[in-house]
Amino acid sequence: MIGKGHSIASTGASIDYGWNQEKDAEVVLKEYLAGETPKEITEEFKIIQSQNERCTQNTLSFILSPTVKDGQEMGKAQLKEITSRFLKEMELKNRQAIAFVHRDKAHTHVHVYVNRIGFDGKAYNDSFIGKRSQIAADNVAKELGLTRVREVQQEKLQELKWQRLAIRHINNKVIETRPKSLDEYIGKMKDSNVKVIPSINKSNQLQGFRFEYKGASLKGSEVHRSMSGSKLIGEITQNAKFTRMKEVPNSLKLMDKTVQLSSNMAAKIAKDLLKQVIKRGLETGMGMGF
Structure with missing residues (x-):
């Protein structure tokens, strides 16, 4: 499984993309949120984000990509499990978060959006977030017996x-x-x-x-x-x-x-x-x- 992550400023547009029904989107995880539409979710994010106006890139965006084979065998419950464990690895529990699975392509993947601003008004440290996302996803894959990035890389290198x-x-x-x-x-x-x-x-x-x-x-x-x-x-x-x-x-x-x-x-x-x-x-x- 591969993990990618970065901080973004376009909260509404990103959540709207995640909820895109043309991509067979389905909510697999929802934390501390009551809204039922991208607009409502964005407004709930903004309420918390208003406590910290200095932070402009105030939403964290992640993509979790199991291998094609692993993804095809995963149901909603399993995708929720990998997302929840990933957030725990990233020390992002107890924050507003929503995750969508996209199955419009052979490669199933999950888009995760987390409020970078906590309920205490403090911004999450996003230093090296890309690399940390990779490590966290690899740890989750190891815990759950999923195919890890290094295994995929070794197969690729053998083929070439x-x-x-x-x-x-x-x-x-x-x-x-x-x-x-x-x-x-x-x-x-x-x-x-x-x-x-x-x-x-x-x-x-x-x-x-x-x-x-x-x-x-x-x-x-x-x-x-x-x-x-x-x-x-x-x-x-x-x-x-x-x-x-x-x-x-x-x-x-x-x-x-x-x-x-x-x-x-x-x-x-x-x-x-x-x-x-x-x-x-x-x-x-x-x-x-x-």
Whole structure:
């Protein structure tokens, strides 16, 4: 089961979407609410939200997606159970909440809306809510014996085993040519029919890469751990003659643009670079001075 979550400001429109009868919507959970229409539910949310006018994104929106097979076998009672357990995992019990199941597609999923403002007027801390939603959904799946995300991912990786091996082989051949820039690396991979797609977030930070080959689309770490963003960038920066940790760049040129490296990625590159420096020192019998 997969869980996704974020804070929203459009409470009414979101609840209206959840209640959409064209998607065979059905209420599977309702907490501390009396209303029978999206408008009535929204008004009840607003009464509590009026206690905290500083918080504008005052509703929490979640999507819980069991696997296709698990979802097809679930009735209303089971969907209520996974939603209730999920809210408990997220420490969101004793709040206004409503959840709808959508069965308009093969993939059954539940839309959950929770008032971010508690009855005490305090706003729920939504830091890292996306990641926390994933973990909570995985915990619920484990408790109830449902298929977990990592199991689905492992099945996917096994199905794409030959593509992964081919991409890694091509990557190794390209790395052996010692490309000195990301553009050079991406160009050489393209020449071997592998499309490399940089993953750049809204803060213009490079997160890693996706690789497309023969119908497969995989993150670098899914191909092999040596192809994570930090590993690849570390290889290329060393080719560009960066030999000391203080030389690890905070930004790189990519397709005529400058992209930033997150502090986490820069730290990983520095760590790998330090390992290489130590290894070279040991191989040449040089002492390491600190």
